[in-house]
Amino acid sequence: MPMHVVELTEPRNFEHSKRPRPTPNSGEVLVQIRHVGICGSDVHYFEHGRIGDYVVESPLILGHESAGEVVEVGSGVDHLSPGDRVSLEPGIPCGECARCRAGTYNLCPDVVFMATPPDDGAFAEFVSWDADFAYRLPEPVSTRAGALCEPLSVGIHATRRGEIGLGDTVLVTGAGPIGMMVLKAARAAGASDVLVSDVVPSKLDRARNAGAATTVNVADEDLTDAVAAFTDGEGVDVVVEASGAAAAIASTTEVVRRGGTIVCIGLSQNDDIPIATNELVDKELDLRGSFRFRNTYHTAISLLEQGAIEVEDIIDFEMSMRDLTAAFERAQEPDVCKGMVELPSE
Ligand SMILES: NC(=O)c1ccc[n+]([C@@H]2O[C@H](COP(=O)([O-])OP(=O)(O)OC[C@H]3O[C@@H](n4cnc5c(N)ncnc54)[C@H](O)[C@@H]3O)[C@@H](O)[C@H]2O)c1
Numbered sequence: 001m002p003m004h005v006v007e008l009t010e011p012r013n014f015e016h017s018k019r020p021r022p023t024p025n026s027g028e029v030l031v032q033i034r035h036v037g038i039c040g041s042d043v044h045y046f047e048h049g050r051i052g053d054y055v056v057e058s059p060l061i062l063g064h065e066s067a068g069e070v071v072e073v074g075s076g077v078d079h080l081s082p083g084d085r086v087s088l089e090p091g092i093p094c095g096e097c098a099r100c101r102a103g104t105y106n107l108c109p110d111v112v113f114m115a116t117p118p119d120d121g122a123f124a125e126f127v128s129w130d131a132d133f134a135y136r137l138p139e140p141v142s143t144r145a146g147a148l149c150e151p152l153s154v155g156i157h158a159t160r161r162g163e164i165g166l167g168d169t170v171l172v173t174g175a176g177p178i179g180m181m182v183l184k185a186a187r188a189a190g191a192s193d194v195l196v197s198d199v200v201p202s203k204l205d206r207a208r209n210a211g212a213a214t215t216v217n218v219a220d221e222d223l224t225d226a227v228a229a230f231t232d233g234e235g236v237d238v239v240v241e242a243s244g245a246a247a248a249i250a251s252t253t254e255v256v257r258r259g260g261t262i263v264c265i266g267l268s269q270n271d272d273i274p275i276a277t278n279e280l281v282d283k284e285l286d287l288r289g290s291f292r293f294r295n296t297y298h299t300a301i302s303l304l305e306q307g308a309i310e311v312e313d314i315i316d317f318e319m320s321m322r323d324l325t326a327a328f329e330r331a332q333e334p335d336v337c338k339g340m341v342e343l344p345s346e
């Protein structure tokens with residue numbers, strides 16, 4: 001039976017086409033996709049046809065923030081049934097390499113990751129996916145929120161990497177979807193004050209509405225001065241860099257307190273951003289990267305179920321997959337944080 005998919009065939013060209021509807025293998029579930037969030041990396045592939053060494057060389061289905069409804073289960077799957085709504089973790093690690101065996105499966109070099117060439121993503125009516133990476137959504141959690149478990153997972157993982165906890169003061173640089181998810185995860189972990197910086201006023205307004213203690217528009221204000229004023233000159237316990245902007249990355253060592261921690265999530269276009277290593281030594285800072293996520297989906301879903309975190313407030317618009325090109329155009333407007341795509345029943 002054919003199903004409707006949208007393929008990126010070359011930069012800025014989506015084609016609506018038909019592919020055979022997959023049949024779930026042993027250990028897989030067939031999921032009818034309901035919602036897919038548009039991520040910055042999807043937009044980058046759409047605009048440029050590549051991210052670094054990952055090049056779209058044959059038609060690629062984008063979308064890796066997805067949730068839907070199980071319609072069929074393969075043999076050996078007993079924790080999910082048709083009718084269950086699920087969120088799909090987009091990366092399936094090999095399970096055998098040293099990193100997987102160490103439990104750090106997000107670092108598996110052989111991971112199959114949705115919407116990363118050559119692996120297809122979720123702008124498709126149906127996806128057959130490893131049932132171990134399909135997480136049942138309890139009643140109060142919508143498939144929109146289920147799709148956003150992916151960026152929320154990035155925020156939870158960064159919060160864990162920064163060991164953010166009770167009473168911490170945190171600075172998040174960048175109030176895009178990832179910065180917003182760090183803000184939410186850090187608050188849920190017990191951070192008492194989360195400061196957020198950006199250059200877009202509406203994004204800072206949203207961050208304040210989501211619980212930021214204060215915001216800094218770095219287009220008008222000096223970040224170091226603003227942080228010093230808020231922390232009585234101490235600096236913050238943890239900085240989470242979620243913009244990828246060179247200026248934000250370079251400022252991290254200045255705004256963090258002595259003995260504090262810097263967590264870098266943002267990916268920069270520039271490989272030559274200076275980090276003040278003398279400051280790193282003198283202040284005895286911990287500088288850590290944070291890559292994707294591991295063991296975060298159960299946490300994300302239970303936080304959503306308990307109402308401890310709200311994620312749908314980052315969605316600015318929802319459009320049908322039939323209008324995917326228009327949705328990708330709109331997702332690039334500077335005020336937009338998250339565009340959501342709905343997959344109608346055909
Ligand atoms: N490490 C990972 O696993 C991972 C996962 C997803 C995304 N990312 C990266 O994280 C970053 C954030 O992702 P996103 O989807 O939220 O991106 P985004 O582009 O939507 O958001 C970035 C935000 O930073 C703001 N900004 C620009 N210059 C700034 C500055 N000097 N100071 C503070 N803010 C500034 C922008 O206005 C924007 O709101 C990107 O670099 C992305 O590639 C990393």
Ligand SMILES: C[C@@H](O)[C@H](N)C(=O)O
Pocket residue numbers: 039041116150151154292
């Ligand atoms: C983690 C995910 O959101 C990111 N876009 C990536 O491909 O790594």
